[in-house]
Amino acid sequence: MSSESLAINGGTRAVEGLGPFPTKIGKEELLELVDMWELSPEDQQKVRQIIRNAATVKGPHLFRYYNPKPSKVAAAESAMRDLIGTEYCLAVNSCTSALVAAYRALGIGTGDEVIVPGYTFFATAATVAACNAMPVIVDIDESLCMDPGKIEAAITERTKAVVPVHMRGAPAQMDAIMDIANKKGLAVVEDVAQAGGGSFRDKRLGSIATIGCFSFDYYKVIVSGEGGFVTTDDEWLYTRAQSWHDCAACWRPDRFARERREGELFCGENYRMSELEGAVALAQIRKTDEMLAGYRKAKQQIKGAIEKVRGLSFRRITDEKGDTAICLVMLLPDSKITKSALQAMQAEGVPAGGIYDSTVRDWHIYTYWEHILDKKTVAGDGLPWSAICDNELTRYSRDMCPRTLDLLSRAIMVEINYNYSEKDCAAIAEGINKVIRVYLK
Numbered sequence: 001m002s003s004e005s006l007a008i009n010g011g012t013r014a015v016e017g018l019g020p021f022p023t024k025i026g027k028e029e030l031l032e033l034v035d036m037w038e039l040s041p042e043d044q045q046k047v048r049q050i051i052r053n054a055a056t057v058k059g060p061h062l063f064r065y066y067n068p069k070p071s072k073v074a075a076a077e078s079a080m081r082d083l084i085g086t087e088y089c090l091a092v093n094s095c096t097s098a099l100v101a102a103y104r105a106l107g108i109g110t111g112d113e114v115i116v117p118g119y120t121f122f123a124t125a126a127t128v129a130a131c132n133a134m135p136v137i138v139d140i141d142e143s144l145c146m147d148p149g150k151i152e153a154a155i156t157e158r159t160k161a162v163v164p165v166h167m168r169g170a171p172a173q174m175d176a177i178m179d180i181a182n183k184k185g186l187a188v189v190e191d192v193a194q195a196g197g198g199s200f201r202d203k204r205l206g207s208i209a210t211i212g213c214f215s216f217d218y219y220k221v222i223v224s225g226e227g228g229f230v231t232t233d234d235e236w237l238y239t240r241a242q243s244w245h246d247c248a249a250c251w252r253p254d255r256f257a258r259e260r261r262e263g264e265l266f267c268g269e270n271y272r273m274s275e276l277e278g279a280v281a282l283a284q285i286r287k288t289d290e291m292l293a294g295y296r297k298a299k300q301q302i303k304g305a306i307e308k309v310r311g312l313s314f315r316r317i318t319d320e321k322g323d324t325a326i327c328l329v330m331l332l333p334d335s336k337i338t339k340s341a342l343q344a345m346q347a348e349g350v351p352a353g354g355i356y357d358s359t360v361r362d363w364h365i366y367t368y369w370e371h372i373l374d375k376k377t378v379a380g381d382g383l384p385w386s387a388i389c390d391n392e393l394t395r396y397s398r399d400m401c402p403r404t405l406d407l408l409s410r411a412i413m414v415e416i417n418y419n420y421s422e423k424d425c426a427a428i429a430e431g432i433n434k435v436i437r438v439y440l441k
């Protein structure tokens, strides 16, 4: 055969118009999604029929990068940036991932210390240890968030960051925390997992500190099943968090460019959010304020209708306007009364739960973090604990945060739903009043 027949020399191409290829994802996957939404049986039937009869169903490209269509994950990032008010926002697959990416972006590693509260979901502290740094645990105050008065005494020359957690929907005392951190030159990472959309002094949580970390897992305020976001105004920290979140795929502005500045290229992991979560997150972010209005209205009605009785107080809310209002926490005089009153409220049908019971294991309370308290380690290197000589190691004990245990053992948490009707709220308040009239007379 002569070389003129080669396509490169003007000959006819051997391969012409491949396909059309079926997309990897099509009708079957869409039907599975429809199955997850509770439509009426008739509507389910109709929607399924439309999908089955459709001549072509071109499935989505469920990967955010190299997506021929505008990415839902990118749209969710943009919506989140607008909602929270930061310059940069990175979608990840969980808040656990967001925390690791944030700590890594800040350069936290072996031998460093990070201050966390004794009341938070374990992930806040576990991720510090997963970065080979040491969590230093401090008490909370009546806000049920980190007590700013306990931070200074916990700072050592190894301290790199402070991590206030906006627990159960309400903001930590961010002004005092930021003052201390700024004075000491420490980074602050806000763990906003439980308070998405909340604010402190008119600034959204996640926009006040150096970095904000959000959870969109199903039990949070704004949800996508699994998911999380990292927010920051600092371009460098965003770039480093982004690199950590994608196995150092190095998206940056130019993926294959050489390092523009030392610290830009390193080996990371994979925390990418999928387009499915991105789509749900986008819809949720858009309706955040509407949901918050519902929570706040319901909480106000319930709280306003609770009788003022001696011995009953409420968790201190550092900024009423900024509370997401996903729950109402009452404080009773002692743990014994609290336990009995809680059972009585539950018997009334009030959606109430306790926070700390010394006989019930719970990963939100530091006393159960034996992974940290007993200095567990994943590998033979003994990290993170082996990085620091024994006499300088953080001392952990189960009674190191007495205020945390006292406050939480006296707390009853009433769950608020954003679509409670006025009748629902009145019934919940009545159930609470019936019980406190008996137990706190």
Ligand SMILES: Cc1ncc(COP(=O)(O)O)c(C=O)c1O
Residues within 6 Å of the ligand: 093, 094, 095, 096, 097, 120, 121, 123, 124, 165, 191, 193, 194, 214, 215, 216, 217, 227, 228
């Ligand atoms: C305060 C806090 N931080 C972090 C996390 C971890 O979030 P995720 O489940 O998205 O990893 C949670 C989840 O429960 C949390 O409550």
